[in-house]
Amino acid sequence: MKEQIESIASEAMEKLENVQDMKSLEEIRVLFLGKKGKLTGILKGMGALSPEERPVVGQMVNEVRKQVEDSILKNKNRLLQKEREEKIAKETIDVTMPGTLLARGKKHPLTQVLDEIKEVFIGMGYEIAEGPEVELDYYNFEALNIPKNHPARDTQDSFYINENVVLRTQTSPVQIRVMENKKPPIKIICPGRVYRSDQVDATHSPIFHQVEGLVVDKGVTMGDLIGTLQVFARSLFGEDTNIRLRPHHFPFTEPSAEVDVSCWGCGGKGCRICKNEGWIEILGAGMVHPKVLEICGIDPKVYSGFAFGLGVERTAMGRFNIDDMRLLYENDMRFLKQF
Amino acid sequence: MKAPISWLKDYVNINVDIEKLAELLTLSGSKVEAVEDLGKSIENVVVGKIVSMDKHPNADKLKVAQVDVGKEVIQVVTGAPNVQVGDYIPVALVGAHLPGGKIKASKLRGVESYGMMCSIEELNLTSDYLPDAPENGVYVFRNKPEVGRDVKEVLGLEPVIEFEITSNRPDCFSIIGLAREASVTLSTDFKKPEITVKEEGKGKASDHASVVIKNPELCSRYAARVVTDVKIEPSPEWMQRRLAAAGMRPINNIVDITNYVMLEMGQPMHAFDLECVDGGNIIVRTARDDEVITTLDGQKRQLDSSMLVIADENKPVAIAGVMGGENSEVTSGTRMILLESANFNGTSVRLTGKKVGIRSEASNRFEKGLDVENVIPALNRCAQLIEELGAGKVVPGIVDCYPVKSETVEIELNDKEINNLLGTDIKREWMLDLFEKLEFGVDRDSGILTVPSFRADVRVQADLAEEVARFYDYNNIKPTLLSGKSSTLGRKTYSQKMEDLIIQQMLSFGLYETYTFSFTSPKVWDKMRLPKEHELRNAVVITNPLGEDFSIMRTTTIPEMLGVLKTNYNRKVEDGRFFEISYVYRPIEGQMLPEERKVLTIGLYGNTDFYYLKGIIEQLFAQMNIKDADFSPEKNHPAYHPGRCARVTIGNTATGYIGEIHPEVADNFECPARTYIAVLDIKTMIENSNMTKEYKGLPKYPAIVRDIALVVKNEIPVKDIEAVIRQFGDTILEEIKLFDVYKGEQVPEGMKSVAYTLTFRSPDKTLTDDEVNRVMENILNGLKTDLNATLR
Numbered sequence A: 001m002k003e004q005i006e007s008i009a010s011e012a013m014e015k016l017e018n019v020q021d022m023k024s025l026e027e028i029r030v031l032f033l034g035k036k037g038k039l040t041g042i043l044k045g046m047g048a049l050s051p052e053e054r055p056v057v058g059q060m061v062n063e064v065r066k067q068v069e070d071s072i073l074k075n076k077n078r079l080l081q082k083e084r085e086e087k088i089a090k091e092t093i094d095v096t097m098p099g100t101l102l103a104r105g106k107k108h109p110l111t112q113v114l115d116e117i118k119e120v121f122i123g124m125g126y127e128i129a130e131g132p133e134v135e136l137d138y139y140n141f142e143a144l145n146i147p148k149n150h151p152a153r154d155t156q157d158s159f160y161i162n163e164n165v166v167l168r169t170q171t172s173p174v175q176i177r178v179m180e181n182k183k184p185p186i187k188i189i190c191p192g193r194v195y196r197s198d199q200v201d202a203t204h205s206p207i208f209h210q211v212e213g214l215v216v217d218k219g220v221t222m223g224d225l226i227g228t229l230q231v232f233a234r235s236l237f238g239e240d241t242n243i244r245l246r247p248h249h250f251p252f253t254e255p256s257a258e259v260d261v262s263c264w265g266c267g268g269k270g271c272r273i274c275k276n277e278g279w280i281e282i283l284g285a286g287m288v289h290p291k292v293l294e295i296c297g298i299d300p301k302v303y304s305g306f307a308f309g310l311g312v313e314r315t316a317m318g319r320f321n322i323d324d325m326r327l328l329y330e331n332d333m334r335f336l337k338q339f
Numbered sequence B: 001m002k003a004p005i006s007w008l009k010d011y012v013n014i015n016v017d018i019e020k021l022a023e024l025l026t027l028s029g030s031k032v033e034a035v036e037d038l039g040k041s042i043e044n045v046v047v048g049k050i051v052s053m054d055k056h057p058n059a060d061k062l063k064v065a066q067v068d069v070g071k072e073v074i075q076v077v078t079g080a081p082n083v084q085v086g087d088y089i090p091v092a093l094v095g096a097h098l099p100g101g102k103i104k105a106s107k108l109r110g111v112e113s114y115g116m117m118c119s120i121e122e123l124n125l126t127s128d129y130l131p132d133a134p135e136n137g138v139y140v141f142r143n144k145p146e147v148g149r150d151v152k153e154v155l156g157l158e159p160v161i162e163f164e165i166t167s168n169r170p171d172c173f174s175i176i177g178l179a180r181e182a183s184v185t186l187s188t189d190f191k192k193p194e195i196t197v198k199e200e201g202k203g204k205a206s207d208h209a210s211v212v213i214k215n216p217e218l219c220s221r222y223a224a225r226v227v228t229d230v231k232i233e234p235s236p237e238w239m240q241r242r243l244a245a246a247g248m249r250p251i252n253n254i255v256d257i258t259n260y261v262m263l264e265m266g267q268p269m270h271a272f273d274l275e276c277v278d279g280g281n282i283i284v285r286t287a288r289d290d291e292v293i294t295t296l297d298g299q300k301r302q303l304d305s306s307m308l309v310i311a312d313e314n315k316p317v318a319i320a321g322v323m324g325g326e327n328s329e330v331t332s333g334t335r336m337i338l339l340e341s342a343n344f345n346g347t348s349v350r351l352t353g354k355k356v357g358i359r360s361e362a363s364n365r366f367e368k369g370l371d372v373e374n375v376i377p378a379l380n381r382c383a384q385l386i387e388e389l390g391a392g393k394v395v396p397g398i399v400d401c402y403p404v405k406s407e408t409v410e411i412e413l414n415d416k417e418i419n420n421l422l423g424t425d426i427k428r429e430w431m432l433d434l435f436e437k438l439e440f441g442v443d444r445d446s447g448i449l450t451v452p453s454f455r456a457d458v459r460v461q462a463d464l465a466e467e468v469a470r471f472y473d474y475n476n477i478k479p480t481l482l483s484g485k486s487s488t489l490g491r492k493t494y495s496q497k498m499e500d501l502i503i504q505q506m507l508s509f510g511l512y513e514t515y516t517f518s519f520t521s522p523k524v525w526d527k528m529r530l531p532k533e534h535e536l537r538n539a540v541v542i543t544n545p546l547g548e549d550f551s552i553m554r555t556t557t558i559p560e561m562l563g564v565l566k567t568n569y570n571r572k573v574e575d576g577r578f579f580e581i582s583y584v585y586r587p588i589e590g591q592m593l594p595e596e597r598k599v600l601t602i603g604l605y606g607n608t609d610f611y612y613l614k615g616i617i618e619q620l621f622a623q624m625n626i627k628d629a630d631f632s633p634e635k636n637h638p639a640y641h642p643g644r645c646a647r648v649t650i651g652n653t654a655t656g657y658i659g660e661i662h663p664e665v666a667d668n669f670e671c672p673a674r675t676y677i678a679v680l681d682i683k684t685m686i687e688n689s690n691m692t693k694e695y696k697g698l699p700k701y702p703a704i705v706r707d708i709a710l711v712v713k714n715e716i717p718v719k720d721i722e723a724v725i726r727q728f729g730d731t732i733l734e735e736i737k738l739f740d741v742y743k744g745e746q747v748p749e750g751m752k753s754v755a756y757t758l759t760f761r762s763p764d765k766t767l768t769d770d771e772v773n774r775v776m777e778n779i780l781n782g783l784k785t786d787l788n789a790t791l792r
């Protein structure tokens, strides 16, 4: 009996070692552990044994059974692993084929530049203000120290709706509207659409966009203006960017300046982009004229401020190397896709 | 303003090279636009005299000349038809640099040549600069300059600096003004011209002429001198060169002198043929509405009573400050002249110039407002040059009519306030020194500054600050960052954030953002099929547009979006998918300014349909958490397909339209037949959005799901079916989901089958079939009664 059990055990172990697929494994299980299996057969024949032998043989059979079950489990895992590997081996795809197209649009390049500008100034504590595009002559000119018949009106040829209403030629009127309604400290930027009577060509458009900035508080200095513009220029054009201020004239600021940034193409050495000057003019700025503060009911003896304005189209064109302003308003999808 | 460098050097010591000068002046406020060096690429070209000239032995068209170039006589082969023995001509020597290249000794048809005779083109000059140059051939000097001299010197070829002068600085519209700026910038000496007039004419000016100013508000001063024995001839070459380099065409000695003085001193001058001024009486008055004048350019100009003219007893002889009249023009026969130096009101000159359509060098200066105190020095400078050039005899005395005296302006220097404004620590002494150099009257004890009459731009302390800052150099001011000032919170408002969200959503649906013009043409109304009295036709009209296409502010964005779709369709873009956020402008009765409303516009064509567009908007509303949005059939919008348009409302507020564009409109705009556009009001969407979010418990009990297929009349919109289902659905109806609409053989003609999945759930127990059956029965009864819908 003992020998018989031992031979069943070794037969089972040998078969299991060599099993190659799940079906054979199941057959082996049935052959040894099934209802009519060999080990089950031994247990059934135990009635013929003596009471002394019975527990011994029973224990032996249980040990062998355990041994076979363990081996079945082990080989089952081995086969599963093998099957998975075979499956994986057949499943190779061409990963160089193009991905599935997900519809996704693009922001217009002007919005992208505007977003960057807004982000920089929000980071510096500015809020965003807006004002009407069809504007009173008073806000667009008079309150900005540009009375009727002022020669500066000629340089900004305006579209008129009637004697008192104009398409705003600059975002500066928003300054006035904000100052009229809010007490200092004021720290705002006003992005928006402006209009000047220029024919459409590669560098001109009767409609374009500006971002105006205004800070009014006690003790605001020209140094603050320069520092602010430096941070702005570096955020937008890179850490190595320098700025240069040149005296200029705007009726609503005094002192006034035009501001250049070192060329993003050559860093200042001179190239095609900067017409060999090393500098590119991007904005106008200055200290708010005391008359303008007064007009808005802010005491220039107590408060001072600075203002600046920049052209979004020019910035975007420089930024993305766009050589024709008309492209920005043509909305050709092949153009828009590039940004 | 173009300034030849030698002219500046007459009045200021320039101790840096031209590039440095340009940079420093730019940084102190006189912006240099360009430096044009007329002699830049010309080296080793000298004056030569043709000693002899023979025929070339081997070529009919060539000549062999012996040319004296000072140090030697050289042989030059030339093909120029216009030169003769004895002519003085420019010769490029061997080794000379010309714009066209380097000159080498060479053999021309077997004869040695050691140089080249030059035309003005070869010297890179134009006939504007040398009006006496022949059209073809070598330039011949008229004035026989010294042989061997550098032609750059002889022709006055020198660097010319072009400045951009801002409107507040008319004083810098002159050589003197720029020289003054340069001297302060460079800290070098500045001197004004020394003006003396000999007055060798007979009698007194007042014997020949009188001046009356009828409108002192338009002319604060009018001064005149009289010159007799006038000899009209060309002005000397040096004067012609300077005028040409500064951009003015030389004419004759008298006109050139007046222009020369204008450029040098900034005061426009005019010379009248005094014999053409009836009675010698100058009357400065406004014109009559019926008066006409022919100006110096030969054009007839209609005058009116808003314009100031210079007249004699009978007729206008000049439009004041704008242009002289032909009737009193200085001509070769002129014997006696009246020199005008006056101060006219800038605004009046500007408006008159605009009306008559003339912008002259003179009007350009007057417009900005000139210095009254410059009138007499300029007049005297003019007289001095006439004497120096032998152009006539200046009669003693000036007729000076000066009804409105200029006022002197004093400002007390407040160095502390200036430093506070600039963020600097500049010494008071430095400032006082600066203002002295700028010709302010300076009382060093009191700090009271007297503003010179030519600086009308300086009126308040901030103006003084700018003077200080620009000569201190803006770029020497230490950058600071508002430290110690009130801190503010930078952020976007709720609306601004929601607008960002709308853009993000549009991008995620695959739409590209566009920017279109906000003005449009009134022609689009007909193309949009708008009836005559349609409210959208009521637009803000631009009085001075760039043409009809840009003449009104848009009241709808549909035409521009159709324009975008057309552009892309024409360019073979298969699927057009665009959006824009922009304003429309609607006039409001009784208000000065129109209402400006921001709208979201979506435009689609290609692989798309109405439901794709509607899906975009439903998703957008879901993202913005907009409840109560409703889409109802709209048959009456003229621009849309009557069967494929929905009116969108949120709550009870009209929000816009979505749909397929009317085929005729699509055709009119050259768009594809199936074009889809939505226009929605952004403010309404944002006001009805809700970004406060709150978690609701997940369902605890299982749902029971029932599918139904109904047969209804075609015309019944699913919206109505759903309304009935909801009405009878009790509180346990959780969701209605449309999964099929079928029309065809399986259902009767004129009917459709609509299939729904209805989900029932209770928040506090597991529903039984019986409970659901009861509700289903109510729903089906309701559908039957209200819509005559039957179960399929």
Ligand SMILES: [Zn+2]
Pocket (backbone or CB within 6 Å): A263, A264, A265, A266, A267, A268, A269, A270, A271, A272, A273, A274, A275, A276, A277, A278, A279
């Ligand atoms: Zn560059």
